Each structure stands twice: as structure tokens, then as C-alpha cells.
Amino acid sequence: MDVERRIQIKVPCSSSNIGPGFDVLGLTLSMYLVLNVEIYKPQASNKDNHVTITYSGEGAEKISVSAEKNLITKSALYVLACHDIEGFPAPLRIHVDNSIPMGRGLGSSGAAVVAGVLLGDFIGNLNMTRDRILDFCLIIEKHPDNVTAALIGGFVAAYLRTLDPKDTDAPSIPHSETLDAKEVRKTNDHPPEVPEGIGHYIRLKWAKEIKAIAIIPQFEVATVTARSVLPEAYTRDDVVFNLQRLAVLTTALSVSPPNADLIFQAMQDRIHQPYRKHLIPGLPHILSSVKPQTHPGLLGICLSGAGPTILALAYDNFDHIAESITKAFAKEGIDTVVKVLEVTEDGAQVTKLSL
Numbered sequence: 001m002d003v004e005r006r007i008q009i010k011v012p013c014s015s016s017n018i019g020p021g022f023d024v025l026g027l028t029l030s031m032y033l034v035l036n037v038e039i040y041k042p043q044a045s046n047k048d049n050h051v052t053i054t055y056s057g058e059g060a061e062k063i064s065v066s067a068e069k070n071l072i073t074k075s076a077l078y079v080l081a082c083h084d085i086e087g088f089p090a091p092l093r094i095h096v097d098n099s100i101p102m103g104r105g106l107g108s109s110g111a112a113v114v115a116g117v118l119l120g121d122f123i124g125n126l127n128m129t130r131d132r133i134l135d136f137c138l139i140i141e142k143h144p145d146n147v148t149a150a151l152i153g154g155f156v157a158a159y160l161r162t163l164d165p166k167d168t169d170a171p172s173i174p175h176s177e178t179l180d181a182k183e184v185r186k187t188n189d190h191p192p193e194v195p196e197g198i199g200h201y202i203r204l205k206w207a208k209e210i211k212a213i214a215i216i217p218q219f220e221v222a223t224v225t226a227r228s229v230l231p232e233a234y235t236r237d238d239v240v241f242n243l244q245r246l247a248v249l250t251t252a253l254s255v256s257p258p259n260a261d262l263i264f265q266a267m268q269d270r271i272h273q274p275y276r277k278h279l280i281p282g283l284p285h286i287l288s289s290v291k292p293q294t295h296p297g298l299l300g301i302c303l304s305g306a307g308p309t310i311l312a313l314a315y316d317n318f319d320h321i322a323e324s325i326t327k328a329f330a331k332e333g334i335d336t337v338v339k340v341l342e343v344t345e346d347g348a349q350v351t352k353l354s355l
Contacts, residue, residue, distance in 0.1 A: 014107035016145035019267030026149030075116025103220030105305030110146030153347030158201035205254035226306030267300035281332035
């Protein structure tokens with residue numbers, strides 16, 4: 001078969017929540033999901049328009065390479081179906097090189113959704129705007145922090161418009177949170193129209209000195225599990241506590257030089273971390289013992305997304321901060337991987353490659 005087009009899709013990983021910013025704040029970091037895609041000339045004899053998927057990197061041994069089960073291609077097929085395109089119009093070969101640990105709170109499913117929607121947009125020659133692409137990402141992911149950051153880039157605050165359940169729960173819509181390999185549930189009906197303007201966001205400033213230390217325990221916490229432990233209602237005191245700190249934090253992280261005491265206090269949370277601490281052995285001790293007073297250079301510490309990754313924001317002494325947290329996990333018998341990551345300003349990118 002002759003290659004007609006060749007593209008690369010590159011999506012950064014993301015950390016969400018960032019202290020008090022539950023389901024609001026997202027941050028893109030310098031680990032990536034990269035797709036190298038070869039699009040072949042349509043073959044009259046190949047009515048199925050076969051897709052070949054190969055993987056390297058994180059999750060390569062367990063990710064499905066079936067187009068109907070893989071989250072990237074499921075998302076692309078959904079986008080195409082919404083535009084009256086049944087299946088991929090031409091044979092594809094997709095190689096996925098993934099650096100984002102899965103089920104660790106670093107936006108692996110969000111990156112896959114963004115990559116899939118961008119793939120569907122390109123394959124279908126849809127030429128959607130970034131805001132329209134975000135609509136499709138949010139219908140699948142349903143939480144705005146990770147996918148908005150991964151698509152747009154940088155430090156973002158986002159919210160999702162309240163939608164009718166019929167627009168978000170249709171059987172044809174892929175589901176991202178469980179990281180399972182279920183096939184897209186097909187119906188005889190056309191997928192419901194994806195509403196416009198689902199997500200609204202703003203890019204926030206970020207002080208150039210601040211880096212993110214990701215301490216990544218070697219076990220997974222599924223988002224659906226982490227959400228199941230959260231209460232249905234909160235006290236007024238807890239809501240006010242988070243709102244006060246959120247309002248301060250979004251500006252404090254933009255100021256150079258950063259104010260460690262201000263940021264550390266503003267990154268405290270009462271909405272999700274207290275309820276998830278039993279899912280992550282050692283978390284209470286880490287949150288209470290690793291402070292700017294004991295670890296100069298530290299600015300703040302929190303769960304990354306639903307965890308179990310710990311995100312420490314710092315401007316100096318990265319090794320010392322990371323060592324203290326890895327030792328706390330080691331006392332619980334948990335191995336960890338440490339990554340010192342830059343905050344990236346660029347979101348997802350689609351690049352046409354030469355043939």
C-alpha cells in the first residue's frame with residue numbers, strides 16, 4: 001500500500017486539581033503521548049480499512065491494539081461517526097510511543113482522548129477549531145481540568161457547562177475513566193449532536209522558576225475508584241476553605257520570586273485529599289511532614305489528579321525533596337519513580353511529516 005499522508009500527534013501529560021482546585025485547575029508537564037500515523041491510499045479491495053496499532057513505552061504490555069477497544073481510536077471513530085463518517089476512510093498504521101504512566105494521576109486517559117479527537121479531526125478533514133475539539137474531548141472525558149490543559153497547554157482553570165444527561169450518556173460515547181478495553185457501544189442511531197461551548201477556560205500565568213517534581217508510586221488508582229470515595233455533600237466550612245485558597249493560589253503561582261509560605265498554605269485542600277488518603281499509604285505523613293520550613297525550595301505539595309502520584313512544586317533542592325517523599329513511600333513498602341518536569345506552554349500538536 002502507498003502512504004498518502006504521514007502525521008505526528010504529540011500530547012503532553014497533565015496534572016489536575018493542584019491543591020484546592022478540584023476539577024478546576026490543570027497543568028501540562030513535559031512527558032508526552034506521541035502518535036506517528038501513516039495514512040494509506042484507500043484500497044477498493046479493503047472494505048474494512050484495516051487499522052494497525054503498535055505501542056512502545058508505558059502500558060505497552062497491556063493496552064489493547066484493537067481499534068474498537070483502544071481509547072485513542074475509539075475516540076477518533078466517535079468523532080468520525082458524529083460527522084457521518086463510518087469507520088476510518090483509509091487504512092492506517094499508528095505507532096504509539098507513550099511516556100505517561102497509566103492510572104497514576106498524570107492524565108494518561110485525558111491525553112489519549114485528546115490524541116483520538118485530533119486524529120479523528122485530521123483523518124476526516126473536519127478542520128475543527130480548538131474550542132470545538134475541546135467539546136468532543138469533554139463529552140468523552142467529562143472533567144475539564146486534564147483534557148483542557150493537555151489540549152491548550154500551560155496552567156489553566158476550566159469549568160464544564162451543565163448538560164442534559166442525554167447529551168453525555170449516549171451508548172455510542174466512549175468512556176475514558178476506567179482505562180478498560182470495552183468496545184464502543186454501538187446503536188442503530190446516529191450519535192447525539194455534541195453541544196457547542198461545553199467547556200470554558202482561561203490560561204493562567206506561571207512563574208518560570210517553578211518546576212514540578214512527580215513522585216510516582218508503582219501502583220495504580222483508577223479515577224472511578226478515587227471518585228467513589230468522595231462524599232455527596234460538603235460542609236460550608238470546607239467549601240469556603242477551598243474557595244479562599246483557590247482564589248489566592250491562581251495568582252500566587254504567577255509571582256516571581258515565588259512566596260513559599262503563601263503558596264504552601266494556599267495548596268491545602270479539604271475536598272478530595274482527606275477522603276483519598278486511605279487509597280495511598282503514607283500520604284498523610286507526607287502531606288504533614290514535607291514543608292518549606294523543613295525542605296527549603298519547596299513551595300507546595302498535593303496529589304496529582306486522583307493520585308497516587310505526589311506533585312511537589314519547587315524552585316530548588318529538587319533531589320532532597322524527592323528523597324524525603326520516596327523514603328516515606330519506601331517505609332510503606334512502595335517503590336517509586338521520580339520525574340522533575342517542566343511546565344509546558346504548548347498543548348497538543350499535530351505535525352504533518354514528509355513522505
